[in-house]
Each structure stands twice: as structure tokens, then as C-alpha cells.
Amino acid sequence: xxxxxxxRLCGVSVSTVSRVINDRPDVSxxxxxxxxxxxxKSNYIPNNSARVLVSSSSxxxxxxxxxxxxxxxxxxxxxxxxxxxxxxxxxxxxxxGSREDEIQCGAVMEREKKLRGIVFLGGRSDYTAEELRPIxxxxxxxxxxxxxxxxxxxxxxxxxxxxxQTAYSAVSRLCALGHRRIAALxxxxxxxxxxxxxxxxxxxxxxxxxxxxxxxxxxxxxxxGLEDAYRATRELxxxxxxxxxxxxxxxxxxxxxVKALEDxxxxxxxxxxxxxxxxxPLSQYIHxxxxxxxxxxxxxxxxxxxxxxxxxxxxxxxxxxxxxSELRGGASVAPPRGAAD
Amino acid sequence: xxxxxxxRLCGVSVSTVSRVINDRPDVSxxxxxxxxxxxxKSNYIPNNSARVLVSSSSxxxxxxxxxxxxxxxxxxxxxxxxxxxxxxxxxxxxxxGSREDEIQCGAVMEREKKLRGIVFLGGRSDYTAEELRPIxxxxxxxxxxxxxxxxxxxxxxxxxxxxxQTAYSAVSRLCALGHRRIAALxxxxxxxxxxxxxxxxxxxxxxxxxxxxxxxxxxxxxxxGLEDAYRATRELxxxxxxxxxxxxxxxxxxxxxVKALEDxxxxxxxxxxxxxxxxxPLSQYIHxxxxxxxxxxxxxxxxxxxxxxxxxxxxxxxxxxxxxSELRGGASVAPPRGAAD
DNA sequence: AACGTTACCGGTAACGTTGCCGGCAACACG
DNA sequence: CGTGTTGCCGGCAACGTTACCGGTAACGTT
Numbered sequence: 001x002x003x004x005x006x007x008r009l010c011g012v013s014v015s016t017v018s019r020v021i022n023d024r025p026d027v028s029x030x031x032x033x034x035x036x037x038x039x040x041k042s043n044y045i046p047n048n049s050a051r052v053l054v055s056s057s058s059x060x061x062x063x064x065x066x067x068x069x070x071x072x073x074x075x076x077x078x079x080x081x082x083x084x085x086x087x088x089x090x091x092x093x094x095x096x097g098s099r100e101d102e103i104q105c106g107a108v109m110e111r112e113k114k115l116r117g118i119v120f121l122g123g124r125s126d127y128t129a130e131e132l133r134p135i136x137x138x139x140x141x142x143x144x145x146x147x148x149x150x151x152x153x154x155x156x157x158x159x160x161x162x163x164x165q166t167a168y169s170a171v172s173r174l175c176a177l178g179h180r181r182i183a184a185l186x187x188x189x190x191x192x193x194x195x196x197x198x199x200x201x202x203x204x205x206x207x208x209x210x211x212x213x214x215x216x217x218x219x220x221x222x223x224x225g226l227e228d229a230y231r232a233t234r235e236l237x238x239x240x241x242x243x244x245x246x247x248x249x250x251x252x253x254x255x256x257x258v259k260a261l262e263d264x265x266x267x268x269x270x271x272x273x274x275x276x277x278x279x280x281p282l283s284q285y286i287h288x289x290x291x292x293x294x295x296x297x298x299x300x301x302x303x304x305x306x307x308x309x310x311x312x313x314x315x316x317x318x319x320x321x322x323x324x325s326e327l328r329g330g331a332s333v334a335p336p337r338g339a340a341d
Numbered sequence: 342x343x344x345x346x347x348x349r350l351c352g353v354s355v356s357t358v359s360r361v362i363n364d365r366p367d368v369s370x371x372x373x374x375x376x377x378x379x380x381x382k383s384n385y386i387p388n389n390s391a392r393v394l395v396s397s398s399s400x401x402x403x404x405x406x407x408x409x410x411x412x413x414x415x416x417x418x419x420x421x422x423x424x425x426x427x428x429x430x431x432x433x434x435x436x437x438g439s440r441e442d443e444i445q446c447g448a449v450m451e452r453e454k455k456l457r458g459i460v461f462l463g464g465r466s467d468y469t470a471e472e473l474r475p476i477x478x479x480x481x482x483x484x485x486x487x488x489x490x491x492x493x494x495x496x497x498x499x500x501x502x503x504x505x506q507t508a509y510s511a512v513s514r515l516c517a518l519g520h521r522r523i524a525a526l527x528x529x530x531x532x533x534x535x536x537x538x539x540x541x542x543x544x545x546x547x548x549x550x551x552x553x554x555x556x557x558x559x560x561x562x563x564x565x566g567l568e569d570a571y572r573a574t575r576e577l578x579x580x581x582x583x584x585x586x587x588x589x590x591x592x593x594x595x596x597x598x599v600k601a602l603e604d605x606x607x608x609x610x611x612x613x614x615x616x617x618x619x620x621x622p623l624s625q626y627i628h629x630x631x632x633x634x635x636x637x638x639x640x641x642x643x644x645x646x647x648x649x650x651x652x653x654x655x656x657x658x659x660x661x662x663x664x665x666s667e668l669r670g671g672a673s674v675a676p677p678r679g680a681a682d
Numbered sequence: 683a684a685c686g687t688t689a690c691c692g693g694t695a696a697c698g699t700t701g702c703c704g705g706c707a708a709c710a711c712g
Numbered sequence: 713c714g715t716g717t718t719g720c721c722g723g724c725a726a727c728g729t730t731a732c733c734g735g736t737a738a739c740g741t742t
Contacts, residue, residue, distance in 0.1 A: 002727090002728055013693075015692060015731095016690085025690095031690085048454065049394040049727085050728035050730085051728080053390040053727090053728080054697050068415065068418070069419065077409070091434060114390065226622055262628065285597045287627070345698080354723075355700090359699070392700075394726095395699050395726070
């Protein structure tokens, strides 16, 4: 079934059929109806390749995700997929490992698959204009917070919470309860990662509450994985530097950390409070329920796609959107033992 | 940069360039090297749309996943994505809701995106030849167990554990410890769902151990979601029918169920043992660690793609692969209280 | 009455690639 | 020497669609 068959069926030219299909003017209502009817009952589907070939622009939108294993991304991907689909585009997902460069990956995909736009999920949080050069289509960085500066800002679109401020709020909460020895569990030491952003918020909160930061209280897991977080926490405890609370950059890591603490004989929150960032639905169902800073994951996904499509379809330029995070109280935080009430 | 430009650059015809690019014979080594060199340093990428148009077969493989929220699928999707990618194909993911039909969805995708093959993940476990008619490309059902019969079996490929047997093993384990009042938490009552398969395994185990099944002990959550599982479990407890153990068809549901039990004042495993199916990495990190039947998720994903590609590339016909599941002991199972040791 | 305007429609050249056919050497065989 | 056979290469049509140009009829406008 091709456009030519439909044309023959209706006794019109292929041009006219093309016009009808693409909702263009210059077609009489009668002919339009007839063509539409023929299309319907022969369930003809336009050949996308031919369209792309002649117009040299496809309906594909790329999703480059770093760290698919992070459960926080599941919800976002779900919403992104659905949004892209509803808008009539096709999602092409690509996952990359920790050692690959997302910009490079995006650039290759853009050319190979003729992408109209790209959503980058997870990973680094800032790029220079030079780094962005290989990307020529609109793109949006989801769950990024480019607060390091405005490098490449004239092309960058971001949707995220304020990672630094969110971490600051979490740690401040611990300080307000009287905690002074607050450990941090981070993932990488990469200079521009989300981990780093949240770590800086942690440091700032300590400073504002007059607490001297102690390098011995910072554990680096190397990834967002459960195993690494578990091991890093055990090492932290074994290190001997005392602490009464932990700030953890991700819920998943916090779940592993809680187990590590308990395996070391420390009960949460009696012996050690735990606060994290993400707000996974799951973290309300574990014991103890996790106190965590909730990210509006669904909104993040939806807004990312909205901004991207606005750019693709020329409705607007690049934008930066910072959404609110919100404390969800759980049972994993308490005042330090022996705190004077 | 088109194939014509490369041809001009090398002083050969487009046909020859096409032959080189597609690794076909009838090209002298000298010319081949020259073309390859020109391709390399002009970093030319063949126009996929033109290729697809003329050969009417793309490099796209569809992934139709039902219930993306199920964390068990995360790992599988990760492996599937990577495998498809490594084989030089492109993955196009589509998620469907509980009320949509995956076959219909696959059929539409197949035509719109010119798919070479489809991986169906999650959902129903059996189709008739008639239902399969709209699908004309090779496909494989991952995490399905078509044990209801061999409807459409001449076209069906499946990769899964033996769901019935796995559930049977889990429940038998509870019976062996002395449990007689064993509740079940399932998701849907759909006649051909995975939930149903596991439920039948549960019934069979009860029968083989001389335990009379009690309909009051079967809770239906309606989905794999945490909320539904939590609510269903609370209702089960509120129902008043006593039980000393629960069999739960998915780890994620079990996590919610454990919380529900504890919120009702029942400690796991002291007052109620819990055993589940899936083997999420996460379930080793919660308290109590979950006793569960592990599915080899990575292998399932990898084998699904392998079988699919074998069919696409004509190396073999449809196949059925049943992988072993394996009990992972946790702290959520114990003998019933007052059991005579 | 002549001319411009509008509404509608058809023909055709592209888009970049591959498949098929044919051609031209060089070589082997009888 | 004639007749295949093989290795290598170029020309050309086709894939299905859209953009562009041109054409016709009907309807105003001066």
C-alpha cells in the first residue's frame, strides 16, 4: 500500500493525497474526505523512510541515559517515553557506561538515526560551548543542575531540582536536630557530577551551622550501586571516626547504607540517623521508612520533553527549569543520642 | 556527504562504493582500501532512510514492555538494550498500559517503524495463532512461560523460568517448614498472566502437601505496584483468616507486604514468613532480607536477543528456552510459631 | 470584455541507496 | 583461434514520499 495506490483508488493524484495526509490546504472538503476514507479502510501507513529521505528530518528523539540501574530513573524514563510517544515522535534509547562520553554518544546517534532532539538523563551537569559543538539538534539535560556557571548556557536546557540547595536542606535538618558529626556518602568524585553538587550543598550546610567538616566522614562509593554503597558504609564505620548521622546522595544507596549500619550493630535511627535525596516510592516501604528529599520525577520527565519539543518545533528557545524538592519525613531520622531536649 | 561524493572522491562509481560499504565481493583490494580510507576521513555515515527505503528492511528492533514500573524489568531492559546495540541494531522501546494489547501495539510498530523483530517483555503468556497473525516479523516473549499449551507454538519463541515450578518450589519450601496456612498475594486474575501461572504453582504445591486451599487466603493486588500490594495485604490481615506464611508473586510486592504486616503488628518472619519470586538485588538489602526465587534476569535478556537475532538473520527458527530459577535464602522465612522441632 | 485573483489539482524532479544487468578485460580450456 | 569463465566495475531503474512549478476553472473587478 503506497500513496500511489490511494491516489488510484480515489482517482486523484499523489500530490493531492500527500496534501491530505499532511493536513495541508488547497484540497476541497469532498476530496479530502474521500482520501481520508480510502486511507482508513485500506489501513495505509505512510512509509516513514521515504518521508525522512525526502524531507531529511525524522521523527526520532534520542534518550541518552547514564546509569540505567539507578531506580530513580525508572519513573522518569517511563514519563519521557510516554510523552514522546503522545507527541507522535519515536523514542530511541541508548544507555552509556560510566566511562563513555554522553555528548559523543549523542552526536553519533544524532547523525546515524537523524534525531530531531536529545534528552540527556543523569551524568554530568555542565558543558562548555566547545564540548557541545558536536550536537547540532535541540537537547535538554534532565536531572542536571548547571549551577557551576553558565558555560555553553546559550544552548543548554536543563530540568532539575536545585541539587545543592536540596542537599543543604537535608543536612540542615540534621544539624537542626543537634547532629554535629554528620557523615556523607557520595558516589563519584568527578568534578561536575550530581554527586559533587550535592556534596557541596552538604559542606555549605555544615559551614552555616558552624560544624567543622571532617574528611574522615566522607565515603565515596564509586557508583550509585547497592554493593558499592554497602561496602563504602562498612568501611566508614570501620574507619572509627564517630558519627551520629549520615547524608546520602541517593535513596538506593541509603537503603544499602542502612543495612550496612545495622550489620555493624548500629540501629537506625537510634544510633545513626539517615537522610537521603530522591524520594523513591519504595523508600516509604522499607524499615525504617526513609527520610528523604523528594524529587518531582514525573514532572521532571514531562517538562523535559515539553521543553525539547518546544525547541524542535520552534516554539521557544532553550530554557532552564529548576523544580522544587520537598522533604518527606520518615523514621530514619531522630535527634542524636543524649541530645538535650 | 553522500555515497556519490565518496564515489567522486575516489574516482569510482557509486555501485562500487556501495559494494565496499556493504562488505560485498567483486571489489579489488586496492579500490576497497581507497574507498574505506575516503569514508574514514570524510567521516561519512550512510543515510539509513535511503537504505531502508530501497531495501524495505530497517535496523530497528522493537521492545514492547508492559509494566515498566516493575523494577525486575530494569535489569532485563538494560541487558536487552545493550545486546541489541552491540549487534548493530537500534532499539525502539514502547511501553503499554494494562488495558492495551501488546500484539496490537507490536503490529502497529512493526509497520510504522519497519521493525525487523520484536521483544515482548512482561504481560501475557500465551497467544493463539490467530492472535499472532498481525505480527509478521520474528519475535520473542521474554519472561513468559507458555505452559498453558502450544497455541501458536510454531511461531512462538519464549525465554523464561518455569513460573509454575518456581512458585511450586517456593511454596513447597514453606510447607516443608511446617506451614499449613499459607496466604498468596497475586496481581491480576487474568487467565493467562504470569500471576496466574505462579498462582497455579502455589495451588499445586498445596495439593501435593495435603493442604486444603482457602480462598480467603488469596489476596489480589490488581497490579505489581507497591501501593496495591500494601493495601491488599492489609485487607488480607483485616479479613481475619489466620495464616503463618505468605507466598508473593514478586519481590517488589513482597517489600510492600512486609511493611503492611509490620504495620499490622505482625513481625516477619516471627509471626509470618514471606517468600517471593524475582530475586531483585535490592531485596538482599532490606530488613529482613527477602527469601526469594531468583530469576536469571541478565541471562534472560541476553538470550532473548540472541534468539531474536538468530531468527532475524535466518540462523534458526523459533525456540523455547526455560531457564533455572534458584532459591536465595533470606531472613524472611522461618518455621511457624509453636512448630514442633 | 479583458484581466487579475483565488481555489484546487496534477506532473515531475529530487532525496540517497541498492539490485540488477551488462560490459570489458584477463585468463583457461579445448 | 574460438569459446567459455571469472573478476571487476559502471549505468540505470526503483524504493515512496514531498516540494515545487505549472495549469485550469470559476469568480470577481475594472
